Structure formats: C-alpha cells, structure tokens
Amino acid sequence: MTYVAQPASVGMIMGKVLLALGLGIAAYVIYFGPAILVSLTLASLAALACEALVLRLRGYVIAPFLKDGSALVTAWLLALSMPPLAPWWLVVAGTAFAIVVAKHLYGGLGNNLFNPAMAGYVLLLVSFPSHMTQWPAAEMLAHAHLSLLDAAIYIFTGHLPAGVTLDAITMATPLDMLKTQLKLGHTVNEVTRAPLYGYLGGRGSEVIAAAWLVGGLILLKQRVITWHVPVAMLAALFAAALWFHVYDPDRYVAPWFHLATGGAMLGAFFIATDPVTGPTTPMGKLIFGAAIGLLVYLIRTFGGYPDGVAFAVLIMNMAVPLIDLYTQPRVIGHDSKKSDRS
Amino acid sequence: MRRLYGFPGGVHPPEHKTESSGRPIAPAPLPARLVVPLLQHIGNPAKPVVQPGQKVLKGELIGKADGYISVSVHAPTSGTVRAVEPHPVPHPSGLPALCVVIEADGEERWVEKTPIDYLHLDPSEVRNRLRDMGLAGLGGAVFPTYVKLNPIPERSVPTLVLNGCECEPWITCDDRLMQERAPSIVAGARIMRHLLDAREVIVAIEDNKAEAIAAMREACRDTDFEVVVVPTLYPSGSGKQLIQLLTGREVPSGGRSTDVGVQVFNVGTAHALDRAVNHGEPLISRIVTVTGNVRRPQNFEAPLGMPLAELVTLAGTPREDTTGYIMGGPMMGFDLNSDQVPVVKAMNCVIARSERLFPPLPLPLPCIRCTRCAQVCPVRLQPQDLYWFARAKNFGKAQEHNLFDCIECGCCAYVCPSHIPLVDYYRFAKSEIWAREREKKAADRARERHEFRLQRLEREKKERAEKLAQKAVASKDTAAMPNPDAQAKRAAIQAAIERARAKQAGIEPRNVSQLPPDKLKEIQEIEARRAKLREAMQKQPGDTP
Numbered sequence A: 001m002t003y004v005a006q007p008a009s010v011g012m013i014m015g016k017v018l019l020a021l022g023l024g025i026a027a028y029v030i031y032f033g034p035a036i037l038v039s040l041t042l043a044s045l046a047a048l049a050c051e052a053l054v055l056r057l058r059g060y061v062i063a064p065f066l067k068d069g070s071a072l073v074t075a076w077l078l079a080l081s082m083p084p085l086a087p088w089w090l091v092v093a094g095t096a097f098a099i100v101v102a103k104h105l106y107g108g109l110g111n112n113l114f115n116p117a118m119a120g121y122v123l124l125l126v127s128f129p130s131h132m133t134q135w136p137a138a139e140m141l142a143h144a145h146l147s148l149l150d151a152a153i154y155i156f157t158g159h160l161p162a163g164v165t166l167d168a169i170t171m172a173t174p175l176d177m178l179k180t181q182l183k184l185g186h187t188v189n190e191v192t193r194a195p196l197y198g199y200l201g202g203r204g205s206e207v208i209a210a211a212w213l214v215g216g217l218i219l220l221k222q223r224v225i226t227w228h229v230p231v232a233m234l235a236a237l238f239a240a241a242l243w244f245h246v247y248d249p250d251r252y253v254a255p256w257f258h259l260a261t262g263g264a265m266l267g268a269f270f271i272a273t274d275p276v277t278g279p280t281t282p283m284g285k286l287i288f289g290a291a292i293g294l295l296v297y298l299i300r301t302f303g304g305y306p307d308g309v310a311f312a313v314l315i316m317n318m319a320v321p322l323i324d325l326y327t328q329p330r331v332i333g334h335d336s337k338k339s340d341r342s
Numbered sequence B: 001m002r003r004l005y006g007f008p009g010g011v012h013p014p015e016h017k018t019e020s021s022g023r024p025i026a027p028a029p030l031p032a033r034l035v036v037p038l039l040q041h042i043g044n045p046a047k048p049v050v051q052p053g054q055k056v057l058k059g060e061l062i063g064k065a066d067g068y069i070s071v072s073v074h075a076p077t078s079g080t081v082r083a084v085e086p087h088p089v090p091h092p093s094g095l096p097a098l099c100v101v102i103e104a105d106g107e108e109r110w111v112e113k114t115p116i117d118y119l120h121l122d123p124s125e126v127r128n129r130l131r132d133m134g135l136a137g138l139g140g141a142v143f144p145t146y147v148k149l150n151p152i153p154e155r156s157v158p159t160l161v162l163n164g165c166e167c168e169p170w171i172t173c174d175d176r177l178m179q180e181r182a183p184s185i186v187a188g189a190r191i192m193r194h195l196l197d198a199r200e201v202i203v204a205i206e207d208n209k210a211e212a213i214a215a216m217r218e219a220c221r222d223t224d225f226e227v228v229v230v231p232t233l234y235p236s237g238s239g240k241q242l243i244q245l246l247t248g249r250e251v252p253s254g255g256r257s258t259d260v261g262v263q264v265f266n267v268g269t270a271h272a273l274d275r276a277v278n279h280g281e282p283l284i285s286r287i288v289t290v291t292g293n294v295r296r297p298q299n300f301e302a303p304l305g306m307p308l309a310e311l312v313t314l315a316g317t318p319r320e321d322t323t324g325y326i327m328g329g330p331m332m333g334f335d336l337n338s339d340q341v342p343v344v345k346a347m348n349c350v351i352a353r354s355e356r357l358f359p360p361l362p363l364p365l366p367c368i369r370c371t372r373c374a375q376v377c378p379v380r381l382q383p384q385d386l387y388w389f390a391r392a393k394n395f396g397k398a399q400e401h402n403l404f405d406c407i408e409c410g411c412c413a414y415v416c417p418s419h420i421p422l423v424d425y426y427r428f429a430k431s432e433i434w435a436r437e438r439e440k441k442a443a444d445r446a447r448e449r450h451e452f453r454l455q456r457l458e459r460e461k462k463e464r465a466e467k468l469a470q471k472a473v474a475s476k477d478t479a480a481m482p483n484p485d486a487q488a489k490r491a492a493i494q495a496a497i498e499r500a501r502a503k504q505a506g507i508e509p510r511n512v513s514q515l516p517p518d519k520l521k522e523i524q525e526i527e528a529r530r531a532k533l534r535e536a537m538q539k540q541p542g543d544t545p
C-alpha cells in the first residue's frame, strides 16, 4: 500500500493549463478585440453542459469528473482555434462534437484516441469552411472595432452595429494570404511587406505566439508537460522550413515565420502535448512531435489548408499505439536488446 | 570521493524523521507474555522443538531451522512455554501462523552464550551457527543472513555494502542504531567481509542523517571501510537501486546482487551479527520505530514476540483518533489488522495512523497517461501500461512488459494525479499470475503422474507379452528341434513379436485418461486378453507350412 500521495490532481494539472493559456488570451484580447472572450465563455458552458449530460447518461458520478477540468481545457483549445466571431451555434456544435463524440464515445477521460479539441475543429472546418475562415483583423489594421457587447450581439444574432461591415473587421490570415499571393506569382518578400505582417509572423499574431511560448515554458517549469513534444515539433517545423527556405527564399518563407504564425506555438505547447492522445515514452514523444512539425510544414506549404496543426495532430494520434509499441525504454536490469523475455 | 552513478526516477516524500530521531533507543520493558512466531523470515518456518509446560531460558532454541532457506527461532526471555498454536501475526494476508507462547518468569536467565570464533572456524561451520542463531536481514526483507554470506565459489563478491539508507519516511531505527552503536555495526561488517572475502566495504548513508554519518565515520576510522554519503531520494535504500547508485551496475532482471559482485546488508543485520558472533547472543530482539499518531515517537529495543499493543503504549497512551497501525513505511508498508500481533524480525517501524496524518486519498480518476509515474519509476517501467494490462486482466501482456521487475516501491502511486492505487494493481496481477502458475504446475504434475502410470502399464503389458512369446518359442524349440525350418520359424515369430510391439507402441490409449481406476483395470484385462488372442493368431501362419 502506498499511504501517501503528492498533492497533485488531474484538476490541478488542468487548472495550470488553463492558467498558462491566460497569457495568450490576454494578448489575443489586446490585439484582436474582446470577441474571443465571448466564444471562450460559450465553449466553456457548452463543454460543461455536455460533459455533465454524458456523465449522467453513462451513470458516472458527475462532480469529480466535472471538476477535473479536462472539459474546460478542450473547450478553450477549440475556441482558441476557431475564428472568434464564429456564430454561437458553430462553437456549440464543435464543442458538443468534441466532448460527446471525440471524448466520451471513445470511453471518456483518458480513453480517447483523438485530441477532442482538434477533432471538433476539423469537423467544423470541413463542414462549415466559409464560417471557419472569417478571421478578425488585428485591431490596428481593422477599420472598425467591436466592443464586447457588439461582439456578443454579432455572435448570437449575426447583426453588426450600424455602419460597420464585415469587411471592415475581418481579414485574411497571414498564412492564408501568403499562400494565395504566392500562387499568384509574388515572391515571399513582396507578400510579407504587406501591413498584415509584422517582424516575424503576422502582425499581432506574433505577439500572441510569444505569449503561448511563455505559457508553455511555465507548463514546462511546472512539470505539467515535458520538453519532448514541443521541442521536437518546433525543431522539425523549423528544420523543414529552413531547408526549403535556403533552397528558394522567394517561394518558401523563413523558418521563424512558421514558428511565429498560426497554431504552431499553441499546438506545440498546449495541443500536441495532450497526454491522453500522445505517446508515453520519451522517445515516442520525440517522434510524435517531430512528425507533427513536419506534417504542419507540409500541409501549410503544399496542402489545401492554410494551417495544418489540427490535421497533423489527428494524423499522429492514430500512430500513437504503434509509436509506443516500438519505443519502449530499456528496463533496468535488462539487456539493451529489445524485448528480451527472460 | 567515490563517484555516484544515480538511478532513474525516485521521489522525495516528506521525511517525518525528526519526530522519532531525536530520542535515544529505549529498552522495552519485558512483557508478561510473548508470542513468538516460528516464521519470521523468508523461507520455511522453523520446526517447534518445545512442548507446552516446558521451561526455557533466554536465548534457548524453540524452533529449529527447516530447509535451506530457513533460520532458527529462540526464546526472547526465560519462562515457561504455554502453548504452541496458531496466532495472528503481522503479515499482509492477516492469516494466523504457528507461534510459541511464552510466559516470562521475569528472571531473564540466559542460556550459556557461546561466541563464534569466526576467524578460526570453517566458514561453513560459522554459517551453520548463524543459521542456528536465527540471523535474518533486519531491513524488512528478512532473508536468512547465512545464505547471503555464502558466496558461490566461482562468483566472488568483491564489494560489501552496508545499507544505512533509511529512505522510507518516518522510519529512524537504523539512523539511531548507527548513531548509538556504530562500533558494533563495524564489528559485524568485519565478520561479513571475512566470510565473503570482500575486497571493499562501503557504508552508504543518506545525507539527511548527519549524526549517523559522523558516528559511522568515527567508528570506521581504523578500518578501510568507506562511508559514502548519498543524496536523500526514495528508494535509494532498495538493494538494486543502491547498487546502481554506488557502482553504476544494474542487477540483471531476475538475478541477484552477487551477479554484479555486490552483497548488501542492512546495518541492523551487521549489529545483530556482532551480537551473535562476538557475544553469543541469538537474534531475540530488534529496534523498532514507534511513530506517527503517538505522543512520544521513539525507537525501542523490543523483544521479539512482544505484543504490538504493549509496544505502542511505550510511546504514550494511544491517541483517541488513532485508526490503526502501519507496519513499515508509508510507501511500502501495510496495515496491521490487530494490535495483538507480536514484534517480529521484520518489524522495523510501526506508524499509528490517523486521518490527520494520512488523509484518505481522493476517489481514483481514470489514467490520463500523463506519464508522471513513468518519470519516477526507478526500474524504468511504464506503470501506466502495467496498470492498464492489470486492470484488463491481461496478465500475459503485463508480464511481457516486465511486471516482475517492479519492486513495488510505490513511487508511481505517489505521484499519480489520478490517485490510482497502482501498486495494488501490480500485486494483484502478480498474485494472479502466481496462482495460475501454481495451478498449471499442479495440473502438470497430475498429468505427469498419469502418464507415468500409463507408461508403466504399457511396459508391464509388453513384458508379459514378451514372456509369453518367449515361452511359446521355447516350447517350440524343444518340441521341434530337429525341424530344419526352426530357424525360419523363429525369425518369423520374432518378426511377429516385433510387429505386435510396434503396433502397441503406436496405439496410445488417450481415451482412457478420464476413467476411474476400476474401469481402467477392466480395460487392462480386456487388453491383456486381446494381446493373447493376437499372439495366438500370429503363431498360426508360422505353424502352417
């Protein structure tokens, strides 16, 4: 019997994740307006409601599971991956799918094969592509601003304040713009001179990426995550981008741009590190992270979608059992040869 | 300075050592009645050699070692044997075991003490004496000491390690022992070294025991023993981990420490060895830490057989909110289900439980594969996988994933944020596997017995057939000696016998395995008749020209 336990719980771990996300959310609000707060709240409520309902249907005790915070983490990651001005039903549908199907139909906490937030996101992306690409412009680039109330009204009713058009508040994302402009024959250099771009990535979004990075480092320091997945993923993304960039800098954007744009940082520290759907061995985590980094680069550069984090994560989720199987560490007292059974 | 190598994983639970480490070891007063279990070590129980009503002296043999892995048991004081009967003993199973109940006469009259002249006696004789003096490891595993002091000739043990790493929280008996009786420990180590013919002696002590380190350094001053201070990290006191920490060598899976040239003894064992060899005192008492929810936590030198209830009152009248007692530490110990169990050689610590000190753990949640358990596992197992397999009763898989390399240290359970009692699952899986193995062995034995019997019947049948055939041949021979065909006939008969034999060998009576003995006998008789018939028929073609 072990009579003592470290004062740690699943709820505390999830709580730390939520706290670490706070920094990036603050940056999000500063650079893109308060609309994200509406969708975060909406997703949270939807997730808790779905979780409670399904737990009830499955005959589980509700309170301890609801308090574990895993539903909230899923909700936040999904909301942070979606355009903040997406209509309310889109958020609710995505969250419901994430919780009910991706999480509970696979057995609930700890048993799901796919990252629930990313499963929800991909479902929305393929089902409602037009809604999922309506991204707000950064505050300094937008021609109009939405207050928290305006944003809430738009999300719930689809009505904008008088005199404001959708075009005035939305814009292509840096990755999107880069892709379309490159197709039109422009060089990377020409494209990234546009006001949409900042020093490293998209204007505003590079700061948010930095905030995710800091939040991730906090999680590392707190030992909520290990370094393997984020380092491997970012390194692979960087290396792939560097290779192509050196090969043809006019057609392939610089590696740091990839790190500072889109879902790279959020994905590396908060999404790909989901313990439930990731590998458990140190070596497995490195392989898993590196493969995601590589896939993100390939999807961004050659694929049909502007960002690839969600697809890369889901694809690699499927490989996890195999990765774990082949990366079992050598047990103390056993030969270095694999799987001796004496 | 010796280079330390470290081992993977490990945890650092709150130590709770100061509660009991500040006070000196106190001798426990003699109880009126002692209950001495005949099995206090790993291996076979000792055979009782006393009768109820018999008077015994302190240190007199009451149970004789039985078998190779066994040691003797002695009367902890002088008095009268009242009973030899089953009694509750401190064991996780809670099953009673055979004990010798002694009523003390209060006189503490010793048997004649005969020290062992280990330097001049034959080593095997010394070992036998140690077995007969009841020496077993006092670190908690209670392995017979004499067995460990018997190096296999072709495998020398160049390194002797004295384990002073009391890494479990709360326990301080070794700490106090090193502080107060360091010279005796060193004397014991000398004997060990002599018997093992070890090249070097290392005394390993965790760095949270400054006084013990100082005392042992002082006692080792005139020797070439090396006192090595190791970092405080659970489970550095576990044999294999300590060896890895000190030498960088890994004890092979399923192997022993001697496979890497190291033998590890607890410091308490060294002390007991000194008492036995240099003073002629068999092992009849030990130091026990009494701590936890008691008023005056302290270490006591308690006679084996002392009832737990009496021992714990030495640390003050029990507090009202005490909910029970843990034997051993909070990481690997177990609940004692009665306060009437006796002190035994394995009892290094008794912790009084209370809700305040050991709050019940929250409801276990599902495993979230966070791998914290894997990060702290000193054996580098994947506890979350083992848990999964054990839960799914997938024991084969669990074994494939090296379940039996788990040392049950509890590090994984300690850090699990889902509060899953991981070690309980591993114990369950191990015991299931053992049970199945036992069943299989029993079935194998039954089958072997059965097959052996069939073979015997077969053989007898054949022998009978042969005899008959020979007789027939013999009668033919005498009757038809002048017959020129005799040779050919003989060959033909021989061939027929050969054929019959081959045929019989080919027919394995598989379908009779489930029948009761009387049916088998019937079948056998029928078979015998048939065999005769067959022979008769085979003879005919040879007879007719």
Ligand code: SF4
Pocket (backbone or CB within 6 Å): B366, B367, B368, B369, B370, B371, B372, B373, B374, B383, B384, B387, B412, B415, B416, B417, B418, B419, B420, B422
């Ligand atoms: S520590 Fe607990 S929850 Fe985490 S992987 Fe291990 S068993 Fe699962």
Ligand code: SF4
Pocket (backbone or CB within 6 Å): B373, B376, B377, B378, B379, B380, B381, B383, B405, B406, B407, B408, B409, B410, B411, B412, B413, B422, B423, B426
């Ligand atoms: S109890 Fe077993 S699995 Fe758990 S940490 Fe210790 S050795 Fe590893």
